Amino acid sequence: MSEFSRLRKQAGLSKAEAALILQQSERQIYRWENGECFPKAPVLEMLRQLRKNRASPDNENHDFTFIDLFAGIGGLRKGFEAINGKCIFTCEWDRFARETYRANNPLDDHEIAGDIREVAMKDIPAHDVLLAGFPCQPFSIAGVSKKNALNRPHGFACDAQGTLFYNVAEVIKHHRPKAFLLENVKNLVNHDKGHTFRVIRDVLEKELGYHIDWKVINGKSWVPQNRERIFIAGFRDDTDFSFDGIEIPDLLDGPKLSTILHPEDGNEAVERRYTGGNIAHVLEKYTLSEKLWTYLQGYAAKHREKGNGFGFGLFGPDDVARTLSARYYKDGSEILIQQEGKRPRRLTPRECARLMGFDEPGKSDFSIPVSDTQAYKQFGNSVVVPAVKAVAKHMETHIKGTAKAGKKAVA
DSSP states (O other): OOHHHHHHHHTTOOHHHHHHHHTOOHHHHHHHHTTSSOOOHHHHHHHHHHHHHHTSGGGOOOSEEEEEETOTTTHHHHHHHTTTEEEEEEEOOOHHHHHHHHHHOTTOOSOEEOOGGGOOGGGSOOOSEEEEOOOOTTTSHHHHHHHHHTTOOOGGGOTTTTTHHHHHHHHHHHHOOSEEEEEEEGGGGTGGGGHHHHHHHIIIIIISOOEEEEEEEEGGGTSSBOOEEEEEEEESSOOOOOSTTOOOOOGGGOOOGGGTSOOEETTEEEEEOTTSOSEEEOOGGGBOOHHHHHHHHHHHHHHHHTTOOOSOOEEOTTSOBOOOOTTHHHHOTTSEEEETTEEEEOOOHHHHHHHTTSSOTTOOOSOOOSOHHHHHHHHHTSOOHHHHHHHHHHHHHHHHTOSEETTEEOO
C-alpha cells in the first residue's frame, strides 16, 4: 500500500473526496494511490493533519463497543460499525487476513491478537458486544465429508478447531457482554444429528444464562450468490429479541452477476486495476488454461455418468452464482464466468469483494493488499456484509437499550 493510500484511509477520505479536498483530478489520485507516482510533501502533510483531526477525542462518538474474534478480514465488524459501534479488540490467527484487516482499518488503536487460545482474559478489554465467526470447517458439509473420508474426528471431537467455540464461551463467561453475535455455516444446525447445536445451545443458555435466537439467512437477497449462514444472537438480559421481522429483501428480487462483474467493453470484460485505478482489460491469467478447462469438463462428464452432481458452475451476467468457497484459488470451478468466443474465466479478487458485499457494485474501495490466492481464501471464508448489516440493524435497539423487555426498558 502506498503512503498516500495509507494516509488517505486514515483520514477517512474516499478517493473522490481526496480529489476534491486536495484539488486534484481523480486520475491523479488513482496514480498516487497505486504508487505510479508520488505526491509532493505538502499533500502528504495535509493528509496527516486531516488524519490527526479525525483521530481527535472530539470525534470519538460511538454508542457501544465490540470485540471481533476470528475476525477474518472484518466482515462482521462492518455490520456493527454501521450502527455506530466501535471495535476495541481484534483476534485473527491468519497473518494474511491480518494484513487485509489492517489495510482496511488503519485508524485502529489496538493491535490484532493472534491465536485466541494464547490470549489471556486480562488482555481482552471489557466490551458491550462480542462478535465471532468461529471456524466452520468442523461443522460444514464439505469439512465433515473430508474428515470422515480421512477417518478423522470433527465437530466438538476435533481438537484442532471444534473446541474453539469453548474459547468464545470463556470470553463471554468472563466479560458478560450485553450481547453477542455468532456466525457459522448452515450445517451447524444438523451436524452430528443435531448434537453439536444442542451442545452450543446448552452452553449459551444453561451454562452462561443468555437469551438466544438464531436464523439461517441466505446472502442471495443482497448479492448474486447462494450463501446460507446461521446467525446466533444472544443477550444477557431478556429483551424479547427475536429474528422475527428482520428486514430481508425478497430472494426472487436479488441482484444478478451483472452487478458485480467488471463492465463490458463490446464483448470483452474490462476493469480498473483491481486495486482501483485506470481501466484495463481483465488480465488473461483469469481465463482458464486449455489444460484445466479440458480437465474440468472431463471431471464433470465422469460424475454425470455416475449420477452425481459434481462439476463446475458456468455462469453468465443474468445468473446467480454458487457459494464462493475458500478453495476458489485452486481452479475456480464453482463459479466460472462465460466469455464469448473463448474459455471461461475465474472471478477477479475485486469481483469477489463485490460478490461478498465488501464493495458496492462498480466500486473498488476495499483494499486488497495480498496475493490473488490469499484474497480468494479470505473472501471465501468471509460473510456477506449486507446480510450482517441487516442483522446488526435488527439487533440495534436491543444493544443500545432502547428496546422494551415487557414493560421495562433494558438498561
